[in-house]
Amino acid sequence: MSDTLGDRMKLYEGMEAGRRLMPLLPALARIDGRAFHSFTRGMDRPFDARFSACMVDTTLALVRDTGACMGYTQSDEITLAWHSRTTQSQIWFDGRVAKMTSQLAAQATLIFYRLVLDRMPEYAVRLPTFDARVWNVPSRAEGANVFLWREWDATKNSVNMAASAYYSHKALIGRNSPQKHDMLLAKGVNWNDYPPLFKRGAYVQRRTVVKPFSADELDRLPPKHEARTNPALVVERSVCSVLDMPPLGSVTNREAVIFDGALPELETAHLDSVIACLEDDAAFLRNQIADSEIATNMEKAAKLLRAPRGEDERRRSALTLPRGNAVADPDHGAV
Secondary structure, three states: OHHHHHHHHHHHHHHHHHEOOOOOHHHHHHEEEEHHHHHHHOOOOOOHHHHHHHHHHHHHHHHHOOOOOOEEEEOEEEEEEEEEOOOOOOOEEEEHHHHHHHHHHHHHHHHHHHHHHHOOOHHHOOOOOOEEEEEOOOHHHHHHHHHHHHHHHHHHHHHHHHOOOOHHHHHHHOOHHHHHHHHHHHOOOOOOOOOOOHHHHHEEEEEEEEEOOOOHHHHOOOOOOHOOOOOOOOOEEEEEEEEOOOOOOEEEEEHHHHHHOOOOOOOOHHHHHHHHHHHHHHHHHHHHHHHHHHHHHHHHHHHHHHHOOHHHHHHHHHOOOOOOOOOOOOOOOOO
């Protein structure tokens, strides 16, 4: 006997609950803390290291559990990305919108709450929760631009938050970011000295690493396993970790970094602009103000930035100048 009532009810439910994201297109998700302006009241301003660590570890767990190809967090939000290039492979929950949104919100809430209980239990009574949304973008380039957009938003917000920690709302009305930088310097605060997590957020990705067996792993191996007699034996592991990511606007292969796990390549034109600014400022300081120490530091930074492209770590470290010296980043330009 047919169950006409059940079939009809399932039809109603499936019309919305069965909705899926389009295959072969990049899929994005954003998970936001609900009313976190209330949850975070009383935390350290402008940057609370415990809260930020909870957000990063929540992102790590979500990337690991959902198979996302990239995760990003800033402030109280998390962005994830997936991309399946063939119809034979599937993204998380096969792109079912209702499943993805409900599970992302639930998992983020549970993971974050357990971290808060452990690290900042005085805030657990406020019961933090998250909401989530998922959507497609038409191309990998636009998928990368979602992360670029969120990073730029993080930078703008961090300047605003830093300034708000030292000035009243009234004093900041009508002030742009460069003016807020100057106001912070007047208080003896250099925005560049804040940690990268506060200034630009953090990127999380699964990467393959080669490492020796740990003591615990050796104890669990069979008695005749080669690793017991060969300490040089290594094993490949797939681990989720926080990336050492340069500003995404200066990365030329953003799509490959986000969707393929490639190493970031820096934009030569961007570096050349920074180098020119450093050299011009150093010459001005040395000739007009006779400040040789700051000028020397700038000249050293410019020299490091001119190093061969293989020395990316030294080039990036050169962008961090001594306290009190900020270098203006050239405009990002069109995306």
